[in-house]
Amino acid sequence: MRDRSQLQAAGQPFTFDAERNDEFERLCTRYPIRESMIMPALWLAQEQQGWISAEVIEYIAERLDTYPAKVYELATFYTMYHLRPVGTYHICVCRTLSCYLRDKQEIVDFITDEIGIKPGQVSEDGRFSLEEVECLGHCGTAPVVQINGEFHEEMNVEKLKAVLAHLD
């Protein structure tokens, strides 16, 4: 697990656009406990901006009348939140037990050697980013890789090469 506590600033304040704002208000009615809204709100912000900046955390804390430190806890706990801009293709490699035992490290090492990025990094051309994540819920078909939300099961280096070759 990488330390994800180094927040980045986007350099400008964040606000939801009209569409996300409506969705935010709609969801609020479904969560009687306001703080339960932190995760969906983070998700909406990530959808809009592509990543979670320090300003997003402050904005959400303010909207939900909670502490920035609390939003910060959740944003750093869940690897699905990107704490910096990601590449065009965001590659998530599961690092939890089943995948670990079935050689997820070979996949990570291959990406590091081939594309030159370690978990948490973005390639220089901005095409790829890599994150090691917690159990993706496909343990039966470990090891598992998720690229821009799409699952690739029973992965190995050969298969990954083929998948990467098909990306434009």
Place this chain on the structure above:
Amino acid sequence: MAETVKLFVNGREVEVEAGKNLIDALRVVGIEIPHFCYHPALGADGNCRMCLVGIEDGRPPLVPACKTPAQPGMKVLLDDQKIRKIQRDIMELELINHPVDCPVCDQAGECRLQDYYMEYDLQDSRMRVPQVTKGKRMDFGCGVVHDQERCVLCARCVRFTRQITKTGELGIVNRSDQARVTIFPGRPLNNRYALNIVDICPVGAMTSRDFRFKQRVWFLQKDEGICHGCSTGCAIYIDHHREKNGDDVIYRYRARTNMQVNGYFICDAGRLSYKRENENRQDLTLVDGVVVDFEQGIAAALEKMNKARRPLLLVSPDATLEQMWAIKRIATFYGATLSGYSDAYRIDDDGDDFLISDDKAANRYSLELLEIDRDRESFQAALAHADLLVNFDNDLFFSPINESLQRLLGEQDRISVCSHQLPVFSGSSVILPCASPSEYGGSIINRHGVLQRFRRAVRRNADPRDILEITHLLGGAISSAERAWPGIRQSVPVLRSVEPEQIPVEGLLLNNSEERDVGP
């Protein structure tokens, strides 16, 4: 004690209060269950697992004691091999990445990790991989310094900022072995109770910038005291130490639990007010600016007081009930006017709805009980009229200096009995040094009418005298705090049946009816 239940611990029957969790319930009968995350003020969080105990015939057989209420007939296993093994395993888990830097850690001597290790574990490390390293000496604000590596992630500090101060500056970020306590970048601790975090952190992860590396805790003598920072009168520990050939120095105040007054906490200003006891003290006796023996000072004061035709005596609202009484008695003896005027001890809108009070005087309530005049007009009139002012440690300039008062004082012949060198005392023709609150004992009554008694904690090399002793040397009848009580009892109805020796540690609530509005 409230309703009780009988249960068994390691086969032995004990009777404890019903409804309490096992940690609190059994502590009362002398049985300690090790724990990190549970704190009575913060509730059970159940995250540390250090408090697991066995319940025979229970389902499940292992439970966290912090979340388990005492039930009648329950068979609790604490000394069992299985439980010992769990405690050892938890210790090993805690110590995987913990730097064993007890020799340089401020918490050594009052660290639960250290204590439990000595009690349950004592194993060498089996770790053959490098330890996870994290942030050191992080400035969290408000004088709190954090060491992430020593933290056992009990979340007490986080819960404190969310539940008690409601400021929420702290959080635990990341997960697994990278989890760490931190502030949101750029938003440090910002509340007036932050240093309580240092008290509640069970290990050395939260330290006080003020106390760090000043003293090893096992050298400190810990005495019970009462904070004189405001009219709440929080219960504290006075930790002090006398180096060989040195003077007795106070190193810190810590919160002492008193459910009737302050609960588990104290404010930061009160905590740091120990400095006042060490600094800027008036040690010398002066007559007309010349240093003399204390006896000579007393003689000079006596001469002036005997000559004065219109003496005015001024009492401090910080004085103890007994001191006030003694001063009241010598006022009668000399036919003097007596005043307890002390507007300066009040800072409007400084208080909050937790502990801090606008009123910075420790014992204003007693001034009222003893019917000592507190009015500004009558004090100023008396001052203009008097030919001698004897000031018993009342700092009229506690808050910004009042110029008209200063002018009036400047024209007056003054005797000052004082513990500190303050502008209000300078220019007095006689200065007699006296003890500060940590150096005497007595009774004070807080703003809610709770009468507490405290004992002398500190003895200095140049041992200053209690004001009460000084009044006796000046011809007063009261020679000790005990001797003050018959008179106090007689003249104050609510204190009529009070036996000072029998005042409980948590104090005696004098007036359960309405809260009294004690004005200056």
